[in-house]
């Protein structure tokens with residue numbers, strides 16, 4: 001039967017959230033047991049030990065490994081960028097997509113450093129989403145379709161998914177979505193993005209407040225927050241996170257913008273992000289607040305505020321090392337090293 005394009009798609013998303021698989025507890029147990037026998041004082045590898053267990057439990061592998069890691073960058077343009085909320089013009093989104101293809105961006109070099117695959121998905125860059133101060137960014141069918149498109153990032157037998165974005169104006173969008181989900185005003189969630197000065201940041205906060213006022217009364221449903229205040233790259237990231245969960249692919253999320261996209265799923269059900277790590281703490285000031293609101297602790301803190309997946313891709317190197325440490329180290333028995341006396 002044909003479904004109404006306007007009403008049903010979000011119900012399909014909600015149905016997926018109800019069907020999410022959990023981690024492989026047998027693999028987790030095996031990893032914990034082996035961890036205790038490796039040639040090191042118990043717990044001495046700190047969070048690296050947790051990462052090995054997290055990776056293997058979601059992959060369903062008692063010997064976790066990263067063989068096909070993929071960085072997926074979703075690129076979108078935003079109607080609200082016309083309101084002067086970024087230090088750079090919207091044309092930079094397309095220009096950076098071309099730079100990614102040519103290998104000239106920061107993310108390209110990190111992918112080389114850590115041997116990560118890279119795919120860039122551009123999302124109708126010539127058709128910016130609606131200006132959120134006067135209309136919804138997307139209609140429901142468009143938002144759900146973009147989420148479905150994002151799910152394609154999980155194809156091809158990948159075993160670690162690293163999610164990033166490109167879209168001039170999208171730190172405004174991330175702030176609006178964060179306020180829509182967790183409350184507060186523009187000034188609570190705003191930051192310099194690509195480099196606004198104080199006056200620019202005040203203007204950006206006022207624009208976000210306009211958007212929040214325009215959509216007030218319609219923000220009770222996280223998916224409505226996504227379609228009204230969000231954008232295509234955020235919808236695609238949310239879809240990719242959900243699809244990865246259905247296929248038990250572990251995910252590393254990048255900074256403020258990617259985290260805001262994932263927060264939509266968190267608000268639907270906090271356990272939706274159990275297969276995700278947060279790669280780094282962005283220097284965009286509200287990122288820490290957003291992570292804290294979800295009880296998440298990022299892996300790295302390098303003072304970065306670039307986006308395009310860079311913080312998450314650096315963290316993928318740490319996750320790869322965690323797998324190699326767990327699987328490659330000798331046990332006390334194998335190495336003939338005396339245990340704790």
Ligand SMILES: Cc1cc2ncn([C@H]3O[C@H](COP(=O)(O)O)[C@@H](O)[C@H]3O)c2cc1C
Nearest residue numbers: 086165166167168169170171193194307308
């Ligand atoms: C050259 C350049 C490369 C980038 N790579 C990521 N972003 C980042 O900056 C944008 C968000 O900041 P705002 O909200 O202030 O526009 C996004 O495109 C994000 O990925 C870039 C921005 C620029 C200018």
Ligand SMILES: O=C(O)c1cccnc1
Nearest residue numbers: 255256257282305306307
């Ligand atoms: O943390 C991010 O995602 C971020 C910060 C600044 C600019 N673009 C993205």
